[in-house]
Amino acid sequence: xxxxxxxxxxxxxxxxxxxxxxxxxxxxxxxxxxxxxxxxxxxxxxxxxxxxxxxxxxxxxxxxxxxxxxxxxxxxxxxxxxxxxxxxxxxxxxxxxxxxxxxxxxxxxxxxxxxxxxxxxxxxxxxxxxxxxxxxxxxxxxxxxxxxxxxxxxxxxxxxxxx
Numbered sequence: 001x002x003x004x005x006x007x008x009x010x011x012x013x014x015x016x017x018x019x020x021x022x023x024x025x026x027x028x029x030x031x032x033x034x035x036x037x038x039x040x041x042x043x044x045x046x047x048x049x050x051x052x053x054x055x056x057x058x059x060x061x062x063x064x065x066x067x068x069x070x071x072x073x074x075x076x077x078x079x080x081x082x083x084x085x086x087x088x089x090x091x092x093x094x095x096x097x098x099x100x101x102x103x104x105x106x107x108x109x110x111x112x113x114x115x116x117x118x119x120x121x122x123x124x125x126x127x128x129x130x131x132x133x134x135x136x137x138x139x140x141x142x143x144x145x146x147x148x149x150x151x152x153x154x155x156x157x158x159x160x161x162x163x
Contacts, residue, residue: 004042006032011053016090020050020097047101051111054098057091058115062122079149081132085139092136131156 010032043049069080102109138146
């Protein structure tokens with residue numbers, strides 16, 4: 001791997017181990033085994049690097065979920081996604097931290113907005129993306145009372161009959 005790839009790998013590790021807010025340039029450079037200057041050279045800023053690392057990590061998770069759940073059963077697909085809130089909790093928390101950073105960083109906002117556009121395409125629209133975001137919050141804050149995949153599909157079917 002080159003410095004750019006090493007930086008991305010190091011930033012992904014830092015996001016998982018330290019989270020967005022607690023990751024420093026020094027942490028990333030150390031994890032990547034490169035100088036601090038390499039971050040600016042390859043990405044322009046720590047936020048740009050962290051955002052790119054986050055987008056790639058989420059894409060990788062999406063690919064992993066698609067491989068693990070090729071089923072056409074919506075309950076199974078949603079349950080696999082819900083399970084990832086536990087198995088990849090640090091990644092989901094990092095996304096929330098990034099969203100907070102986006103309020104004050106147009107650069108982070110643009111990267112995350114692009115990721116949302118891609119997410120809408122991958123999930124099949126804005127409503128599934130909104131559902132995903134809401135489920136994520138429920139599972140991160142109150143997993144003992146959050147819905148399972150079958151519950152989600154049952155409630156969606158119930159809503160569809162009311163429309």
